[in-house]
Amino acid sequence: MVSVAELAGVSVRRGEKLLLDDVNLSIDEGQRWVVIGPNGAGKTTLLSILATTLYPTKGVVGILGEVLGAVNVFELRPRIGLTSASMAHRIPYREKVGDVVVSASYAINGRWHEHYDEMDFERAGRLMDYFGVAHLADRTYGTLSEGERKRVEIARAMMTDPELLLLDEPGAGLDLGGRERLVSTLNQLCASPYAPTTVLVTHHVEEIPAGITHALLLSDGRAAASGPVGEVLTDENMSAVYGMPLHIEQAADGRWTAKAAVTG
Numbered sequence: 150m151v152s153v154a155e156l157a158g159v160s161v162r163r164g165e166k167l168l169l170d171d172v173n174l175s176i177d178e179g180q181r182w183v184v185i186g187p188n189g190a191g192k193t194t195l196l197s198i199l200a201t202t203l204y205p206t207k208g209v210v211g212i213l214g215e216v217l218g219a220v221n222v223f224e225l226r227p228r229i230g231l232t233s234a235s236m237a238h239r240i241p242y243r244e245k246v247g248d249v250v251v252s253a254s255y256a257i258n259g260r261w262h263e264h265y266d267e268m269d270f271e272r273a274g275r276l277m278d279y280f281g282v283a284h285l286a287d288r289t290y291g292t293l294s295e296g297e298r299k300r301v302e303i304a305r306a307m308m309t310d311p312e313l314l315l316l317d318e319p320g321a322g323l324d325l326g327g328r329e330r331l332v333s334t335l336n337q338l339c340a341s342p343y344a345p346t347t348v349l350v351t352h353h354v355e356e357i358p359a360g361i362t363h364a365l366l367l368s369d370g371r372a373a374a375s376g377p378v379g380e381v382l383t384d385e386n387m388s389a390v391y392g393m394p395l396h397i398e399q400a401a402d403g404r405w406t407a408k409a410a411v412t413g
């Protein structure tokens with residue numbers, strides 16, 4: 150197995166607070182991970198480390214064969230695709246959708262005078278097609294619905310053909326239709342042998358695509374459980390982390406549901 154990310158004894162401290170506390174994690178090529186846990190558990194902090202935008206206070210982080218702190222992160226970042234609320238906020242509202250996607254090859258927000266090859270435009274076109282936003286190529290990003298934006302952001306994150314794809318709460322703020330379209334897109338992506346190793350952060354088990362293979366359950370900065378998704382998303386683990394009796398189920402089509410367990 151080729152390692153894509155390896156965290157050994159990783160802690161992040163800010164003042165008195167431990168945002169991550171001695172986290173160990175090993176992500177291999179081809180795996181599809183979900184990171185789940187209550188508000189403030191450290192999910193975004195963990196994703197920022199994987200995105201190389203945050204360094205740990207303690208511990209060692211290996212990403213794509215390089216050690217964080219001993220590598221030029223600007224060379225590493227094009228190999229990592231990221232969608233997150235803070236990335237999305239940096240996309241100019243007046244930028245055309247086609248330019249939002251193609252400009253990822255220069256790792257910039259907003260086109261200026263860069264030169265793009267025909268191949269860049271072809272790839273952007275194929276990705277917009279794949280994520281169902283090709284018809285929006287000439288619209289400005291600011292005029293899109295939340296669901297359309299999320300799919301454009303994922304197409305953009307895939308533009309550099311990343312080896313690691315990080316998706317931070319892509320379902321946040323979507324209505325039922327938008328969420329279902331997104332899950333269906335992610336199902337397709339996770340099932341593809343050509344898709345990069347993926348790490349998805351979500352609050353809702355209903356948003357976990359069927360092809361997810363592994364899960365990390367974070368609680369108060371610590372890894373409460375990690376490993377194959379079926380072994381991590383159990384009634385016992387989820388109830389302990391959320392502090393209430395929960396019942397978790399995976400349907401035959403791979404979709405997960407969670408609800409309060411009926412007691413008494």
Ligand SMILES: Nc1ncnc2c1ncn2[C@@H]1O[C@H](COP(=O)(O)OP(=O)(O)OP(=O)(O)O)[C@@H](O)[C@H]1O
Nearest residue numbers: 163164166168186187188189190191192193194195
């Ligand atoms: N600079 C900072 N100083 C102190 N505490 C911080 C700082 N940055 C983040 N935190 C705290 O660290 C904890 C983890 O934050 P993080 O955003 O990683 O959690 P999360 O699991 O992504 O949360 P959510 O589900 O609410 O998005 C939170 O309690 C947050 O308030």
